[in-house]
Amino acid sequence: MKELRGGIIRLIEEGKNANQIDTAMNLDRMTVGRIIHRYQENGSYEDRHRSGRPRTARTPANKRKIKGRIQRNQNSRKNFIRKMAKAVGVSHKAEETQNLIRDNVPEFIEVDISSKRNNGDWPPNSPFSIWSILEAEACSKPHHSIEALKKSLVASWNKIPQDVIDRAVDDFPKRLQKCIDAQGGHFENK
Incomplete structure (x- = not known):
């Protein structure tokens, strides 16, 4: 697009008018007009600064x-x-x-960011699954005291399906053994 704008400005500087340019380049008259107007306004055909969230x-x-x-x-x-x-x-x-x-x-370990899950929960086989569920549920609104947070955590815990808890409990002995084998060090993704 930048090359297109540069070409239009070059033709303007050579003395061509907007009608000649849009015919020669097979472009919409409004497109050519906007590019010329922008160039006359700020002396450049570069992209303007855009508002919105920056790329990160x-x-x-x-x-x-x-x-x-x-x-x-x-x-x-x-x-x-x-x-x-x-x-x-x-x-x-x-x-x-x-x-x-x-x-x-x-x-x-990949987080599931599909639209079927709330806010990018960890997959059910992940060791972070229950914590992710609790955090998403209990911390979805601010708490004004430790007691309010505790109540919210208990309520959130009670909402977790039993099969999710069962899987985490069943996985716990294997996780403990991995921790022992790693002598207390990091053992994820090995």
Whole structure:
């Protein structure tokens, strides 16, 4: 688009009028008129600054940071997602962040960001599942006291389906053994 605008401005500077340009370039008359008007207004055909949320996850600077970290720390995967997200200032649950890390670290635990789930809950087989459910439910509104938070947590716990709790309980001995095998160290994603 920038090249198109540059071409239109070049033709204007050569003395062509808007009608000649839209005919020669097979463009809509309004498009040519807007580009000429913008150029006359601010002397540039560059994109204007746009309001709205800025790009965060896939900026060129962030891509360079992530690529550099991956190359420097290929053997270190401990807390990789959180460290990477913190380094570039984005949420580790953001869809673009999930996609970027999935492309580079196939063994990470992926958060389900589908529309079927509330706010990007962890998958049911994840060790973070119950905490994610409790947090999403109990912390969906602010609490004015510790007691209010406790009541909200208990109410949220009571809403969790029993089969989800059963799976977490059944998985607990395996998780404890993994913790023992790792001598108390990090054992996720191994």
